[in-house]
Amino acid sequence: MHIDSRDPWWRxxxxxxxxxxxxxxxxxxxxGDIRGITQRxxxxxDLGVDAVWVTPFYPSPQRDHGYDVADYRDVDxxxxxxxxxxxxxxRAHELDVRVIVDVVPNHTSADHPWFQEALAATPGDxxxxxxxxxxxxxxxxxxxxxxxxxxxxxxxxxxVADGQWYLHLFDPGQPDLNWWNAxxxxxxxxxLAFWLDRGVDGFRIDVAHGLFKPADLPPREAHHRLPAPMxxxxxxxxxxxxWHKLLEQYDGDRMAVGEAxxxxxxxxxxxIRPDELQQTFNFAWLEADWSADAFRAVVEDTLAAVGLxxxxxxxxxxxxxxxxxxxxxxGGATGLARARAAALTMMALPGSAYLYQxxxxxxxxxxxxxxxxxxPSWFRTGEVxxxxxxxxxxxxxxxTPYGFGPGEGQPWLPMPEGWGDLTVEAxxxxxxxxxxxxxxxxxxxxxVTPGLPDAVExxxxxxxxxxxxxxxxxxxxxxxxxxxxxxxxxxxxxxSSGAAPTHGELAPDTAAWxxxx
Numbered sequence: 001m002h003i004d005s006r007d008p009w010w011r012x013x014x015x016x017x018x019x020x021x022x023x024x025x026x027x028x029x030x031x032g033d034i035r036g037i038t039q040r041x042x043x044x045x046d047l048g049v050d051a052v053w054v055t056p057f058y059p060s061p062q063r064d065h066g067y068d069v070a071d072y073r074d075v076d077x078x079x080x081x082x083x084x085x086x087x088x089x090x091r092a093h094e095l096d097v098r099v100i101v102d103v104v105p106n107h108t109s110a111d112h113p114w115f116q117e118a119l120a121a122t123p124g125d126x127x128x129x130x131x132x133x134x135x136x137x138x139x140x141x142x143x144x145x146x147x148x149x150x151x152x153x154x155x156x157x158x159x160v161a162d163g164q165w166y167l168h169l170f171d172p173g174q175p176d177l178n179w180w181n182a183x184x185x186x187x188x189x190x191x192l193a194f195w196l197d198r199g200v201d202g203f204r205i206d207v208a209h210g211l212f213k214p215a216d217l218p219p220r221e222a223h224h225r226l227p228a229p230m231x232x233x234x235x236x237x238x239x240x241x242x243w244h245k246l247l248e249q250y251d252g253d254r255m256a257v258g259e260a261x262x263x264x265x266x267x268x269x270x271x272i273r274p275d276e277l278q279q280t281f282n283f284a285w286l287e288a289d290w291s292a293d294a295f296r297a298v299v300e301d302t303l304a305a306v307g308l309x310x311x312x313x314x315x316x317x318x319x320x321x322x323x324x325x326x327x328x329x330x331g332g333a334t335g336l337a338r339a340r341a342a343a344l345t346m347m348a349l350p351g352s353a354y355l356y357q358x359x360x361x362x363x364x365x366x367x368x369x370x371x372x373x374x375x376p377s378w379f380r381t382g383e384v385x386x387x388x389x390x391x392x393x394x395x396x397x398x399x400t401p402y403g404f405g406p407g408e409g410q411p412w413l414p415m416p417e418g419w420g421d422l423t424v425e426a427x428x429x430x431x432x433x434x435x436x437x438x439x440x441x442x443x444x445x446x447x448v449t450p451g452l453p454d455a456v457e458x459x460x461x462x463x464x465x466x467x468x469x470x471x472x473x474x475x476x477x478x479x480x481x482x483x484x485x486x487x488x489x490x491x492x493x494x495x496s497s498g499a500a501p502t503h504g505e506l507a508p509d510t511a512a513w514x515x516x517x
Contacts, residue, residue: 008253009098010202010278011312012449013050013352014442019320020055020079021065021412022392023357025405031412032392034080036405038088040395041095043424047360048442051098053204053257055320057085061111063173064376065390066102067206068109072191082198089199098201100257105188105239106207107174115175123164130183131175132167132213133160141165147219148230153381156230169210169230171376179211185239189246196250208258208271208280211236232262240276247278255279257314265305272311279314279352286316290329290338292466292479296458299349299468303456306351312454313351317342318359324389327365334509336362340437340497341477341511347445348468348475348513350454355438358393361422362434366391372414387413396425437497444495444513448473459487465506469516477511484508491517 024036034057044052056066057079066076075081092099108115118128123135134145136159144157145165157165158172167176177184192203212235220229240256247254257279262268271280282302288294302313317325317339329338339362346353365388375385392411395403398420401411420426427435452471461467464480467487474491478484483505493500494513501512 008255008278009050010253010255010257010352012350013098014048014347014445015051015053015100015352015354016044016047016049017053017319017354017356018055019357019390020057022390024393024395025401025407025411028405028407029078030401030405030407030409031078032404033078034075034084034088038084038091041088041091041097045095045097047439048446049097049355051100051201052092053100053354054088054102056102056104056206060109061173063109064171065374067104068107068111068171068174069104070109070111070113072103072188073194086198093199099199100202100204100255101195101200102206103188103191103195103203104206105177105179106210107168107170107176110173110175118166118175119160123162128164129181130178132178132217133164134167134217136163136165146217148217149220150380152377153383167213169207171380173376176213177211179213179235179239180215185242188239189242192243192246196247196254200254201252202255202257202278205256205258205277208240208277209236209260209262211239232260232267237270237273237276240271244275244277257281265301266308268302269305269309269311272306273309274311279312281316281319281354282314283316285346286318286322286325290342290479292461292464292477295342295345295477295479296466299456299466300458303350303454313349314354315346315349315351316354316356317346318356318389319354320356320390321386322389324356324358324363324365326362331364335364336434337498337509338479340434341509343438344441344495344497344511344513345466345468345475345477347441348449348470348473349456350452350470356389360435360438361394361424361427363391363393363422365389366413366416368413374413391415394419394423396423441495448494448513459489461487472516474514474516475511476506476514478506478508481508486514489517490514 021032023032024040025032026035057075058069059071059074059076060066060068114130121128135141137143144155148156150156151170156169159165168174209232212233218229255278258271258277260271260280271277284298288298306313326335326339329335368387373387375387378385391413392404397403400415427433457469459467462484465478465484467476474489492515496512498510499507
């Protein structure tokens with residue numbers, strides 16, 4: 001199959017994730033907002049992205065920074081207004097940038113009117129059935145209904161005043177919805193239509209592999225790699241078939257991408273069958289070690305799985321929930337070189353690619369002081385959590401807040417000293433910077449990949465290297481510690497993540513694109 005003008009826009013798009021609290025602050029309160037995103041859209045258009053995914057901006061008590069939604073049809077005053085979202089959509093479309101918004105269907109906030117109704121009701125009342133309420137076990141029901149753990153630490157159950165327990169696979173302030181109740185499915189179909197009518201181009205689905213829990217709530221077995229009873233139940237696919245039909249009613253190739261953490265490439269591909277979601281994140285690429293063998297296995301397994309269902313892959317190296325890849329790959333100059341090489345390799349592959357804000361600046365994970373941490377998992381587990389990848393972006397200047405907003409103090413998460421050389425302003429003037437590299441990478445991708453087949457051939461290559469051929473494009477990445485000879489198919493150099501190959505050899509921690517010899 002070849003790329004042509006009939007392909008929907010999302011099939012080979014580069015999408016950029018905006019973590020709304022940390023992208024750009026328009027009003028000086030230290031928290032990013034919708035107007036800040038709108039003001040910075042020209043930057044994203046210049047970077048060369050096709051779409052922007054914006055994390056939740058809905059009314060919320062912000063216990064999990066917006067992933068605890070109290071109202072799915074409005075905007076939290078912390079971030080702006082519905083009019084601000086309309087202006088964002090309008091400006092983005094002027095710049096030919098699509099907008100994907102987050103939808104959170106696994107759970108609501110405990111402040112959501114439905115949950116407040118449920119708390120006020122008695123056991124057995126139909127309004128309580130919108131959530132997963134159960135009687136406890138043990139003497140007087142004092143023990144949780146089963147042994148399911150919360151992702152954020154501790155049990156996944158909390159007890160209410162009348163003695164029943166409710167399920168929360170995340171924070172207690174995020175009660176899980178009961179998708180066996182028809183009210184829930186009808187409500188989310190209405191929510192999606194509300195935002196589609198306003199002009200959004202797609203949805204990113206939080207915890208897409210959740211939603212349905214087995215009605216008998218079986219215990220979790222210790223040997224499960226994923227705590228299987230909570231995740232990836234077959235009934236969830238009917239939800240996405242319904243959403244697929246809804247999206248088809250709108251013009252413009254509207255789409256949905258799932259955050260589905262699954263046990264295999266095959267189970268991941270089930271979410272993108274022709275009548276379900278358009279995309280699902282390929283987390284195997286993100287989880288792979290810095291290794292040619294690991295990358296090869298992910299490429300082969302992923303393309304084989306998506307090929308079975310006639311879909312395209314969706315590649316991702318970073319997001320707001322994981323340690324930044326420059327740090328994962330070793331940190332410092334080595335980690336940055338590897339991060340650039342991994343990005344170049346990812347962009348050569350067929351399908352779409354998602355970037356996380358700051359990836360294009362080469363940002364590393366920040367060590368946020370304990371007293372400043374805000375991730376709810378930190379408070380429940382004592383583990384560092386996700387704050388280090390959520391520190392606001394540095395735009396300009398040599399000291400905090402680096403142009404993040406008009407204020408002068410630290411933003412909602414403190415920014416480190418020494419980021420002056422990493423700002424957008426500083427890197428824009430440096431042709432050797434990571435930002436300049438990403439701009440060139442996205443520009444080159446738009447030039448050379450249209451018309452290439454989706455089939456990828458793994459070429460014979462030296463140890464510690466991976467060489468991929470896609471049409472007349474050859475990509476080679478050296479994950480080893482010394483220079484390696486290029487394969488015979490590598491012709492003229494197109495782009496390199498680091499030092500250009502010399503004497504037919506590629507430097508360590510480097511990737512490069514070539515025309516087929």
